[in-house]
Amino acid sequence: MQSLSESIRTALLTADPREKAMAARKLVRDWRLGRLAWDFSAAMPDRPARPEKPELLPPNRMPKRGRGGSERARIALWHALAHIEFVAIDLALDMAGRFGAQRGRQFVDDFLTVAADEAMHYAIIARHLARMGAAYGDLPAHDGLWQSAEETAHDVGARLAIVPMVLEARGLDVTPATLDRVRASGDEAGARILERILADEIRHVRYGCDHFAKVANELGDSAEKLWQMLVTRYFRGNVKPPFNDSARESAGLSRMAYEALASRA
Known part of the structure; x- marks a missing residue:
């Protein structure tokens, strides 16, 4: 029987976006059907495989998307969303594969569920791009998302604090306004995609909050204070409104904790 960690490593080292999404969904299905062994002997790669395109740029070198409802601006928006979801597959897989042995089965189940969701999100966004005559890889994309994974590879608490509880939580903040713009442009299919993603991301952030609370409890720390300390140490940006x-309350985020960090920034 193939090990779970080897299957995760194989998916992480799959470069083609469509094949990576399919590999992630297959391994989650195999895990749920009992076809993969609870074995974490295969090491996770420092960086997942990436396709030749898109060109990856630092966030400050990314070209402007354009303004208004132009076709160029619409394609740039959906391309950026495709990139976020593509990287999110790897973030969820790495979470399960890197920390699953120490955190247990529920942790693995939750973050493999996230990986399957992100793979599905990527696939439906890629189809939406195709309807516009575009494809993932046509435009450059930023390389900042994986940096957070690299900097927290040694600490599950730090990884939980940054990835689901900051990066994915930011998606909860910005998606409603994006959804309104997409719907106002007449793209009802796109609006339905964003509604689905928003509902799933609330659940993903909730997984992060729940498992972070367990880590804090094991350390004898307040979850709010530990989160603030780890975000201050490992997150290079600012936690900022709006x-x-x-949505954050539904996901289990502490309003007192994130507003306190925002006021410091």
Whole structure:
């Protein structure tokens, strides 16, 4: 029987976006059907494989998307969303494969579920791009998302604090306004995609919050204080408004904790 960690490593080292999404969904299906052994002997790669395109640039070198409802601006938006979801597959897989042995089965189940969701999100966005006559890889993309994974590879608490509880939480903040713009442009299919993604991301952030609370409890720390300390240490940006307080509350984020960090920034 193939090991879970080897299957995760194989998916992480799959460069082609469509094949990576399919590999992620297959391994999650195999895991749920009992076809993969609880074995974490295969090491996770420092960086996942990436396709030749898109060109990856530092965030400050990314070209402007354009303004208004132009076709160019619409394609740039959906291309950026495709890139976020593509990298999110790897972030969830790495979370399960790197920390699963120490955190247990529920942790693995939750973050493999996230990986399957992100693979599905990528696939439906890629199809939406295709309807516009575009494809993932046509435009450059930023290389900042994986940096957070590299800097927290040694500490599950830090990884949980940054990836689901900052990066994915930011998606909860910005998606409603994006959804309104997409719907106003007449793209109802795109609006439905964003509604689905928003609902899933609330659940993903909730997984992060729940497992982070367990880590904090094991350390004898307050979850709020530990989160603030880890974000201050490992997150290079700022936690800043506007916040989608209702979605954040549904996800289990502490309003007192994130507003305190925002006020310091």
